[in-house]
Amino acid sequence: MKPTVKKVTLDKGKRIIAISDIHGNLELFKRLLGEVNYTKEDILILVGDLIEKGENSLETLRYIIELSNNQQVYVATGNCDTLWEDIKYEIDDENLLRYMLFRKNSILNEMCDKLSIEVNEKSDINFIKNQLIENFTMELSYLEQLPHIIETEDYIFAHAGITTEDLEKNEVNEIVKRDAFMDEGLAFSKYVVVGHWPTANYGKDRACCNPIINKEQKIISIDGGNGIRSEGQLNALIIDGDNITFHCVDNLLTGEIIKPQQANKNTIQIPWSDNLIDIIEEGEEFSLCRHISSNHNLLIKNDKIFKAKDVIRCYDSTDYFVEAKKGDVVSIVEKTDKITLVKKNGVIGWVENDKISC
Structure with missing residues (x-):
């Protein structure tokens, strides 16, 4: 199957606002648009994963459809947006029902809830599919017509990545789902803007949720981990002529640094993709572990x-302590007995509890 490529010519006098991986978080999406002062004079490009994992996938999709009908909005599909295929075709109905039971925050479950259809192990998945096709034609058709790639004069937007700038020769499954795209070593003649892989996962010694602009490869990765990581944020890449900036929002509470703290050295951040560990010594709240691939103890x-x-694995973890000055405001991720996990200017790390007020 050839990818669908939408080629558009944009007014160079307008801002381009690119957002990926909204994941059904309508409140955060609306707040981000408000904070970047989005208006009809701007061009909005959504780089896939509009739905799934958040609590308001259906209303998020409907809001995006409304924006698309009234303003200059371009939307590319992501792997989470392809559920229409499972509804339209008899691909694997058993796995589809299993998915709905596993992922409670799914647009499919929201649609069933609107129709007062109970979803359980004994549900007739064919009946559910027929009801969704009949009652949500507009929403499913919108998802179905989304292109895989959006190309402008200066940028290419694709959810997870591309292999070649001969765009129709790319593989669809690799456009919507591929991990660590920037680590493949590919380089392009125009900037390729992608989401899908949280930027924090690229960090080795520490994690940062902010967009990454790789000028050598001409790749911009903008997924802030919203809906995926507990520290995640929703990023907006703002392209205004030659000036590229970003703005981000999250749902975390904030705290204030009351005593300065120096960053530590020789640290690591363990992402989901490389999370094999051994336990060296068990503790009451924390255990001393060895990260197998790096042989780093933390x-x-x-x-x-x-x-x-x-085997033994861990969720996203780090032993990095952020550098902080008195008066700095940070996002609070998690508080433990002696230390608090925070996010400071997108960077994730720990702060000793006597140095923070929250």
Whole structure:
């Protein structure tokens, strides 16, 4: 299947606002648009994963459809936006029902709730699919017609990445779903703007949720981890002529630094994609662990550690302590007995509890 490429000519006098991975968080999406002062004079480009994982996928989709009908909005599809395929075609009905039972925050469950259809292990998935097709034709048709790639004179927008600038020769499954795109070593003649892979996952010694602009490869990665990581944020890339900036929002509470703190050295951040560990010494709240691929020892909170088959893994973890000055405002991710996990200017790390008021 060839990818669908939408080529558009944009007014160079207008701002381009690019957002990816909204994941059904309508409140955060609206707040972000408000904080960047989005108006009809701007061009809005949404780089996939409009829905799933958040609590308001259906209303988020309807809001985006409304924007698309009235303003200059271009939307590319992401892997989470392809559920229409499972509804329209008999791909794997058993797995579709299993998915609905597993992912409670799904547009499919929201649609069923609107129709007062109970979803359980004994549900007739064919009946559910027929009801959704009949009652949500507009929403499913909108998702179906979304292009895989949006190309402008200066930029290419694709949810997860591309392999070649001969755009129709790209593989659809690799456009909407591929991990760590920037690590593939590809380079392009015009900037390729992608989401899908949280930018925090690229960090080795520390994680940062802000967009990454790689000038050598001409890749801009903008997924702030909204709906994926507990520290996540929703990013807006703002292209105004040659000036590229960003703005972000999250749902975290804030705290204030009351004593300065120096950053530590020789740190690590462990992403989901490389999370094999060994436990060296168990503790009451944290355990001393060894990250297998790096051979780095660090303390990991016990509720971040889990067993998978015959190995031990952890959720996103770090031993980085942020550099902070008195008066700095930070987002509070999680508070423990002695230290608090925070996000400062997008960077994730710990602060000692006596140095923060929250």
